[in-house]
Amino acid sequence: MNKQKAQPLIDYINKYVLLTPEEENILLSFIRFRRYLKGQYIVQQGDVCKHECFVLSGCTKTFYLDEEGQEHIIMFSIEDWWASDMGSFITQTPADFNIQCLEHTELVMFSYDTIEDLYAKIPKLERFFRQIIEKAFVASQKRIVRNFSLTAKDQYLYFKEQYPEIEQRIPQYMVASYLGITKEFLSKIKSQLALE
Amino acid sequence: MNKQKAQPLIDYINKYVLLTPEEENILLSFIRFRRYLKGQYIVQQGDVCKHECFVLSGCTKTFYLDEEGQEHIIMFSIEDWWASDMGSFITQTPADFNIQCLEHTELVMFSYDTIEDLYAKIPKLERFFRQIIEKAFVASQKRIVRNFSLTAKDQYLYFKEQYPEIEQRIPQYMVASYLGITKEFLSKIKSQLALE
DNA sequence: AATTATAATTAAACTAGTTTAATATAATTT
DNA sequence: AAATTATATTAAACTAGTTTAATTATAATT
Missing domain, CATH: 1.10.10 (Arc Repressor Mutant, subunit A)
Structure with missing residues (x-):
């Protein structure tokens, strides 16, 4: 992928771990750029989520449709946030969530098929993902607390x-x-x- | 730490990554065993959480006291689960949560002061913790969905x-x-x- | 500019869950 | 065994948030 477009992702990663120029290039070879139009789905409930997406521009909503067809939004993702159904991604089972673009949206995608290979080539990224998921988990727990209190x-x-x-x-x-x-x-x- | 006592933890880790006998020994040198009585606190709201604890036996509750002094339990931990205020642990800021033993409880503790060192010596553990936190995050999101629907x-x-x-x-x-x-x-x- | 679709407001009737308070049942302690 | 403390049940009055339905405002389309 084009280095210039990936710059926000590289900057974001470098807040957690420092990538060498060599590692940046390896990273670029592993990721894909993609553009979605407003209204398009990145993931649909029932599909297997094959990518973890980093949002470069635009906005998405992650939501769930219950038995009565009611929509429950669980998160919004804008620039410098992530969009994926992690439960589906890590287990490669059907997604619980839909992710739909609320604006024209530009993404960087990490594919399930190559992410293990990427971790092997840049072990630092394992650390990076550990750290951001720790933060996401903490945020999720705090949201549960707010819902309660x-x-x-x-x-x-x-x-x-x-x-x-x-x-x-x-x-x-x-x-x-x-x-x-x-x-x-x-x-x-x-x-x-x-x-x- | 004593190998026999740590066996449930080693078995648990080996479900995610395979430790060599050498690595098992390094791990043992980094962890501490501790016993708490029923009613004792492992972490108190306002303190900085210095350990991530793996429960060998017993049961704990993790809870939050709101402004009116109402208790909100956010999780229970029994054998083969974790107990810590991860938000406090990763940022080393005062804990939002209390963790109290509901039974006599035996734990393995990972200390904040040495965990970076441990990751350096056994990089595989970075992967292990990434994977278990991914699962914890997914479980937390699913709980939010249940609360909603x-x-x-x-x-x-x-x-x-x-x-x-x-x-x-x-x-x-x-x-x-x-x-x-x-x-x-x-x-x-x-x-x-x-x-x- | 007129038409259609989408989003937001208002209000009345309703319901899931809370509050308060009294009573019953275990479990512990003396 | 009696007394104390912690836990669980029941019921009536209440409230935060829902449902339904009608109205208004805003934006998009022709």
Whole structure:
């Protein structure tokens, strides 16, 4: 893959481990660039997730459809975040989640078929992925805590504060889905906040 | 540390990566055995978590006290599970969680001060920890999904099915806390289930 | 500019789960 | 065995958030 396009990924990795120029080149030979249009799916529930994707530009939502066909958004990914169904990726079993682009989106893809080979050639990346997954796990646990201990209003305020960029880019009903509340109730919360 | 006592940990690690006898010995020199009594704390909210603990026997609860002093249990750990506040451990900042023993508990401890050294001596362990944290992250995400899409009754049934051993070993009000509901409501759910 | 589709607001009726408080049942301690 | 402490049950009043449905605003399309 083209080095210039991959620069945000290389910068991101170098925050965790230092790659030599040689290693950067090996990395480039292992990754693929891909562009998706707004609305397109990167992964569909039921498919096996073959890639871990690093978002260069654009925005995706990762969501789950329950038995009643209700959509539950579990995360948004923008620039410098990851998009994949990790459960499906690591076990190569059907995905629980859909990942769909909310904007035109440019990605770097790591393929399941070559990632072991990549770890063998650049063992440092094993360390890198360990570290980012540790962080993701911690964030996920903290979200469970918030779900338990905050009211819907406080969860919304936390979201606004933590991800102001994301709130600007997506419709409000998706924020509600991410928070696990109805769009009507989020609307009510916002109108109450406006009066304070 | 004594090899015989560490055997469950070695067996557990060998499910992910194969350690040579030499590596097993290095590992043993890096880990510590410790016994806690029922009621003792392994980590307290506000302290920095210095160890990642592998449970050899016994049972712990990891919980969070909110502003009103309410306890929210986020996980239980029994034999062959881990107990630590990973957020605190990886950043060496004050812990959000308490970890307390619900039974007399025997642990193997990995210390923050030597874990980098251990990774350097046995790079395979970086891979091992990456893999187990991937699994923990996936489990955490799935729990968020369940919180969103299942009723309290269905979450309880899921818990019963997934962790029948744990349900036998802990009081019911702790199950309720883990599920994020009140003990009174869990009691109601159980009496409804008894009628079905 | 008019039309259609998408997103957001409002409000009333409803329900899953909470709160409070009293009672019952185990389990421990003396 | 009696007394104390911890755990579990039950029920009534309550509330945070849902459902349904109608209305308005915004954006996209012709």
